[in-house]
Amino acid sequence: MELRQLRYFLVLAEELHFSRAAQRLSISQPPLSVAIRQLEEELGAQLFERTSKEVRLTAAGKHLRVQAQDIMEQAQRVRQDMRAIADGVQGRIRLGFVGSAIYRGLPEALESFRTRHPLVRIDMLELNSAEQIASLQQERLDLGLLHATRPAPGLQSHTLVSEPxxxxxxxxxxxxxxxxxxxxxxxxxxxxxxxxxxxxxxxxxxxxxxxxxxxxxxxxxxxxxxxxxxxxxxxxxxxxxxxxxxxxxxxxxxxxxxxxxxxxQSQMQAMWHPGHVQPLVESLLAHLRDSVGRLGQQP
Known part of the structure; x- marks a missing residue:
């Protein structure tokens, strides 16, 4: 069963007329008839009663109409979610942080990020630097905020804060x-x-x-x-x-x-696994680069 077949079925179920349904779908009538017949064969049930005067939904067709609408709506939500994740505006980020990040502008930076990205969930986990490095290497964290003077093996980093x-x-x-x-x-x-x-x-x-x-x-x-x-x-x-x-x-x-x-100087690094970077993490990293150090320097 294909989404295309369900879309054809739903249009025909609304029109109850093959010619009008084909016109709405911008196809000719024969491909529509073939698609409906194939769907009926796959499901093992007749979906429409056809006479020379009318087309009517069978009991099986009425049941499928409800199910097919749910499936198509879910498919649309999946497409929207995947597009949002690919664009870096929706999803989940696992963020590790050291305690001192709280006093370097992290809460304010995350609050402004959530305002701009309301569909993003950030799961925060306070870990020391050694624990974060191990979790990043094992891909159990997406991004870490930790104390380091150089990248750990297999990881990349950017200095967010440097202070005396x-x-x-x-x-x-x-x-x-x-x-x-x-x-x-x-x-x-x-x-x-x-x-x-x-x-x-x-x-x-x-x-x-x-x-x-x-x-x-x-x-x-x-x-x-x-x-x-x-x-x-x-x-x-x-x-x-x-x-x-x-x-x-x-x-x-x-x-x-x-x-x-x-x-x-005391440095706080953002660190990540280069093979596990998604657009959403890149969006958060760019936001932290712009805001954490600046906010953390305020009295």
Whole structure:
């Protein structure tokens, strides 16, 4: 059974006249008669009663008319959906993100994207950088927002945000009131750092910043989330170097002090699998390129 046969059947069921139905379909009458006869043979049922004076639907024909209308409407919806997906205006995106993305303009960017693309569903999953990379490589995510300084094997990336690190200190710390400080002033302080297993690039960056200032961090706590870093520091368990966006968290008991000198920046990358890019993901990526960094820089 073909959609063409059902379309012919529905027109004939409306007209109940072969010549008029053929004219509406822009075909001659013989192909219409052949198509209806083939449909009846495939279904094993007579659909029309034909006499020299009239054409009438049989009981089977009346039943098929209802079913055929549903099928044709569903086929039209499928065509529209496929066209919308191909055009990048409808579908589902599996988006991974690190917690700091919340303070870099991600919620606002996604809200404006949803306004422009109301038929798009974005399933968000908070994962650390290592988990996102594994999920992207296994094609369990369509797009990841993570901390990295270079693309992971088999993946492509684009830098969405690049911002300086800042010293994060307990509010009562002796250096908390300074306008700026040198990283070497933190030598000998207990450090709270992001876990190497969770975000190896971030861990290495902070380690290198400290070593470039002449000391090795006195690592006391490794944690899995930036909010855990802020919590530990606010409780007086150490100091840290954190992305400047974390000032916007509004966590009590903390002081953020800019650091002097030229140091590696904190970067958030958009990362994806090049063999698994669909127009919808490209639309979201273009929107994030335009909006995340700009929104994230607002006070």
């Amino acid at each position: 690190f800042m010293a994060c200190l307990p509010a009562g710390h002796a250096l908390a009131g300074q306008r700026t400080l040198q990283v070497r002033q933190l030598a000998g302080e207990r450090m709270v750092l992001f876990s190497r297993q969770v975000s190896p690039d971030y861990h290495q960056q902070i380690w290198q910043i400290c070593q470039s200032e002449g000391f090795t961090p006195d690592l006391h706590h490794e944690v899995r989330h930036w909010l855990s870093v802020l919590s530990m520091v606010s409780l007086g368990q150490g100091v840290s170097l954190v992305p400047s966006c974390l000032q916007r968290v509004g966590f009590p008991g903390l002081a953020f002090v800019p650091i002097q000198g030229r140091h590696p």
